[in-house]
Amino acid sequence: MTILADVQDALRELRHEVCALHEQLTRYQLVVWTAGNVSARVPGHDLLVIKPSGVAYDALTPENMVVCDLDGRVLEGDHAPSSDTEAQAYVYRHMPHVGGVVHTHSTYATAWAARGEPVPCVLTMGADEFGGEIPVGPFAIIGDDSIGRGIVETLQDSRSPAVLMRNHGVFTIGPTARAAVKAAVMCEDVARTVHVSRQLGEPIPVEPQHVDALYERYQNVYGQR
Ligand SMILES: [Zn+2]
Numbered sequence: 617m618t619i620l621a622d623v624q625d626a627l628r629e630l631r632h633e634v635c636a637l638h639e640q641l642t643r644y645q646l647v648v649w650t651a652g653n654v655s656a657r658v659p660g661h662d663l664l665v666i667k668p669s670g671v672a673y674d675a676l677t678p679e680n681m682v683v684c685d686l687d688g689r690v691l692e693g694d695h696a697p698s699s700d701t702e703a704q705a706y707v708y709r710h711m712p713h714v715g716g717v718v719h720t721h722s723t724y725a726t727a728w729a730a731r732g733e734p735v736p737c738v739l740t741m742g743a744d745e746f747g748g749e750i751p752v753g754p755f756a757i758i759g760d761d762s763i764g765r766g767i768v769e770t771l772q773d774s775r776s777p778a779v780l781m782r783n784h785g786v787f788t789i790g791p792t793a794r795a796a797v798k799a800a801v802m803c804e805d806v807a808r809t810v811h812v813s814r815q816l817g818e819p820i821p822v823e824p825q826h827v828d829a830l831y832e833r834y835q836n837v838y839g840q841r
Contacts, residue, residue: 623661623663626660626661627658627663627665630658630665630681630793631665631681631683634655634656634667634793635676635677635681637794638654638667639673641718642673644804645722646720646722646800646801647720647721647722649672650669650670651720652718652720652721653666653667653698653700653704654666654716654717654718654793654797655698655716655718655793656715656716656792657714657715662685663683663691664683664685664686664701664704664705664708665682666681666684666698666701668680668681668682668695668697669695669698670696671695680694681693682695682697682698682701684705686705687705699758700758700763702760702761702763702764703764704719704764706761706763706765706768707764707787710764710768710772711771711772711789714791715791715793715795716789716790716793716794716795716797717787717788717789717796718788718790718793719787720785720804721784721785721786722785722786722803722804723804724804724808724811725750725780725786725807726784728752728807729781729783729784729785730782730783732783733752734751734752735780735806735807735810736810737821737822737827738819738821739806739809739819739822740830741805743826743827743830744830744834744835745798745803745806745834746777746802747775747776747828747831747835748775748827750776750779750806750807751771751774751779752779752780752781753766753767753769753770753780753781753782754769754770754782755782755784756781756782763781763787777789777790777795777799778799778800778802778803786803786804788803
């Protein structure tokens with residue numbers, strides 16, 4: 617399979633965007649060493665752009681981003697794609713509205729994942745961004761589609777764009793890669809604040825009708841029009 621010429625412009629832009637978004641993962645201290653990654657769907661095509669495997673964040677360039685089809689096969693790239701490519705490709709295949717996927721082992725969120733405990737909705741920002749608790753997905757080993765399946769099965773019935781895969785870390789989705797990065801940043805922030813609150817006592821849940829109203833407003837009204 618070769619990539620059509622008319623996709624090349626879109627690909628050039630996405631290579632830049634996906635590369636630049638990785639800087640946000642380090643800026644917000646969501647990743648260490650080479651762990652973590654961002655990918656984006658190429659709109660209108662069964663392709664994705666993702667971080668190369670095992671390349672340091674400082675060494676990422678638009679040119680070394682890897683282009684794969686939605687079965688995870690490399691179409692363009694001198695490097696192997698992220699080891700999470702299969703999981704992310706599975707998400708794109710099964711969730712057509714998803715345009716971006718992010719994976720991190722950010723500390724606080726992953727500490728909840730290690731206990732297999734969802735982050736309860738006890739903050740307005742939890743209601744805004746996640747529409748409820750941040751759910752936990754199953755334990756899944758890398759190497760087949762079980763991580764992808766776990767992400768899709770957990771998120772398809774949830775308003776949350778983030779799932780805490782048990783004993784592993786965070787996967788987030790969004791209509792764009794940027795939105796998925798934002799969800800990863802917010803997930804860690806909420807997980808950290810709720811953790812700190814827990815040290816002082818039992819946080820108070822936001823009532824369901826308020827969760828609904830906050831989510832609705834933040835998703836549809838908040839921000840610049
Ligand atoms: Zn991982």
